[in-house]
Amino acid sequence: MAENLKRLVSNEALRTLQEKLDSWLKEYNTNTCDQNLNHCLELIEQVAKVQGQLFGILTTAAQEGGHNDGVETIKSRLLPWLEASFTAASMGKPVDSKVPSLQNTFDRERRKDPSPRDRDMQQLDSNLNSTRSQLNQVQDDLAETEKNLEETKNRSAISLLAAEEEINQLKKQLKTLQAQEDARHRHTDQRSSENRRSEPRSSEERRCEQWSSLKRNADQRDTEVTSDYKKQLRNLKEEIAVLSAEKSALQGRSSRSRSPSPAPRSRSCSRSRSASPSTAVKVRSPSPNRSKLSNVARKAALLSRFSDSYSQARLDAQCLLRRCIDKAETVQRIIYIATVEAFHVAKMAFRHFKIRVRKSLTPSYVGSNDFENAVSDYVICHLDLYDSQSSVNDVIRAMNVNPKISFPPVVDFCLLSDFIQEICCIAFAMQALEPPLDIAYGADGEVFNDCKYRRSYDSDFTAPLVLYHVWPALMENDCVIMKGEAVTRRGAFWNSVRSLSRCRSRSLSPICPRSQIGLSTMSRSRSPSPIRCGLPRF
Template sequence: MADSLRRLVNNESCRTLQDKLENWYKDYYMNSCDQNLNCCCEIIEMNSRIQGQLFTILSLTAQEGGHYAGVETIKSRLLPWLGTCFSNSSMAKPIENNINLLQVESLEKDRQLRELSATREREIQQLDSELNSTRVQLSMVQQDLTETEMDLEDTKTRSATALLAAEDEIIHLRKQLKSLQAQEESRQRSLDMLTDYERQLRTLKDEIAVLSAEKSVLQSRLSRSRSPSPVSQHSRSCSPMQKELQKELHKELVPSSPLVSRLSSVSRKANLLARFSDAYAQGRLEAQTLLKRFIDKMETVQRIIYIATVESFHVAKMAFRHFKIRVRKTLSPTHIGSEELEDAVMDYVICHLDLYDVQCSVNDVIRAMNVNPKISFPPEVDFIVINSFIKEICCIAFAMQTLDPPLDIAFGADGEIFNDCKYRRSCDSDFTAPLVFYHVWPALMENEIVIMKGEAVTKRGAFWSSVRNVNRSRSRSLSPVHHHGSCGKSGVSRSRSPSPPRNINTSEETKARKDKLIFVKQSMVLVSGKSCS
């Protein structure tokens, strides 16, 4: 029994029967009468086969239960169902009624089938017409596409021809442009050269005028110096002489050409930068050579030169301020015209840089170096050995203050962090050290912008070494040393020699400057005497 039931389950006859029923229901209105009858018969046959298998399983199950097992179930369920089936099958139904019902149903089905077939034929005809129209449109589109492709090929050919012609024209135009640019560059160079020549000519004319005026002033001074001095005449009767001196003073103090300083500003700056560079490349080395005769330690020599440069700039700036104040005081009573007083003062300073008393500044620099605790100098040698170097630096620093904006050196301190923007390392430096051991040359600045780098020596532990050197030099400089001979009156003196006096054997240039200053002072005395009277 179990084997029969397993075969029934594995055959899946019930699922197949259900699938056939569902397919028949779906296609019932689409099938013909014969097709529906065939489907029904097929389903009945399959159902009978399944019922036969079930009756076989039922008999086997009853046999396994014995003679009396399952009797009540068969009586209560199977026998009433079998009786109902046999009674329904043995009923005498009129055959004609069944035939009529079947005919009516078949007629209805035929009508529905004809309607469906007519509807399908109309749909097919409509689809055929749409298909024909679509084919016609497709052929038209293909024809348009062919024509478009031909037009595109023609356009490509014409474009290629035009492109080749445009490329040839572009090459020709580029050649013409290069030739025109070369001509323009040559013309510009010639124009620049002509402009430079004209500027130089104007500058030379202005300088010739200035030199001529200075020559006339010097000649008048020379003739006036041979005559008696007019300083003692302070009465009102000498007023014409005072007026003449005042006019000459005004001519001397006000430049003859106000364009002199304006036109030569750039050239003066370039000249000063070149002089500063030469002082670093040549003057510094010459000063080192002079100091090496007395000092063996290279560090001390370089420190002395750096401190001399810094002090020279400081003293020159102070001298420039004092000189400018004196010129302003002199020009303010006699200043006339539309030009500002400060511009007139600056023009006078630029045109009379030779009035700068550089020797006095050199003495101030040496005096400041003698009391500087960072450098220890042998007592038998004085800083006057580098007098020419200090003098050149003072002149450069004084002239740099006349620029707009003025140039100055950067502040430097031992033990500071090394700045690549301001300094370059010397060849004997430790290139991995972050601190500056000492400075060799200062950096040149313009409005906090570095325009020329300086030089510094970097070593590890530079800060503590610099502190020890300063303490040691301070203790050495403060220790009193007794001198014998001419210095016995003072009793106590520094380890270094005193600052050098003013140079007694002055040159003719220094005498001329002194004469000029004397003349200015005499003129100021005359002007003040007239104002008091």
């Protein structure tokens, strides 16, 4: 298409056509009809040649556009014009001025809505413009950040240089100060050496004065310490006086409680009480050397006392109870429960005793680190202040309420007061050990533990469950020190449940044989019911 257009421009046919038109216009009136027709035909021939070239350019341009491009333009502009011109030529009419020209159709097409391709092109142009604007903005921001970065670099370099200068200045000042101090030390050393040489006597006098001042300070400290010790001794003496008064009161109370009790309830019990020797625990006098005894020695002594209680005191208590109760199981249960309750009451009494000691020693040991040691030493030295008789009464009261043992009408648990008192004293002293000793918990129907207990001679050695306990095991934390004794039987769990239900219902209680029932039992029994007298029949 470009070559055809160049040829059309190089021929200059349009210029010659214009020149011929001008000359024909000038000669039109002078020419003849044939001459005018010849001029017109020549112009038509030239115009036809130009139109042929233009139509060739049109065809090539339409071919370059493809199948769809240019179709609407040809339909809207070329075809109406050709139709109007050909119809006018065929009918011999001039071309109507109302027929739209090429320029008018072109303007009309411009005013119409753009095609989808034009829309896409416009959208692409708008997107391109927006991206260009964004790119320009990003470039501007990048330039600003580069400027800021350069400014920060310059500032950091300046601050670094200033810091280096300050460090150098400080080093110089430090060197000058060190030199000045060295010079001062030299001057002071020289002056001191000169003073020593010139005044040896004055230095000796100063030393004497210093020694005298030190002695005075030491004497003042000694006097203060002695005054503090005197105050502590006074406080201790006052506390000893108070505790001795409490001890005397407790001894009087224990002597009153040990006075002969009222008349026994039955003849058998009175015989047993009169026949049994008085094994009352003697009140020990406080020994000042008890606190000096080691923990091991006190522990060994208490273990021997506990084993003696098992081997001797327990058997004596069993003999006392067997005079009133025939059933050995009931006797052993009563002794075991008495031992357990004695340990419980003694532990509670030890806690209260230690609390009272803490309250009494707190004012004299304020701010000292030996408060606990002082409390433990005081407790060890004054174990004899323990009111064992009140603990015995508490144990008997707890046994009277215990549902596992019944209330025999001819037996009073006061028979076991000596045994209970001995166990309470042992348990109270065991709480003062470090660590304290305690008995193991035992329940009827539990699985037999060979580490804690040994079976009694009348036990079933193949039974896995404990029927009842005879003596508790002694424990130190979780370690067994002395084994206890238990009775094992087949079906121990069901027997323990039945015995517990019977004891709660109070239907079964150990009964003394009829030969030993005295007037006291008759007095407790109900009055005899009236006897029906049979009337004689007539």
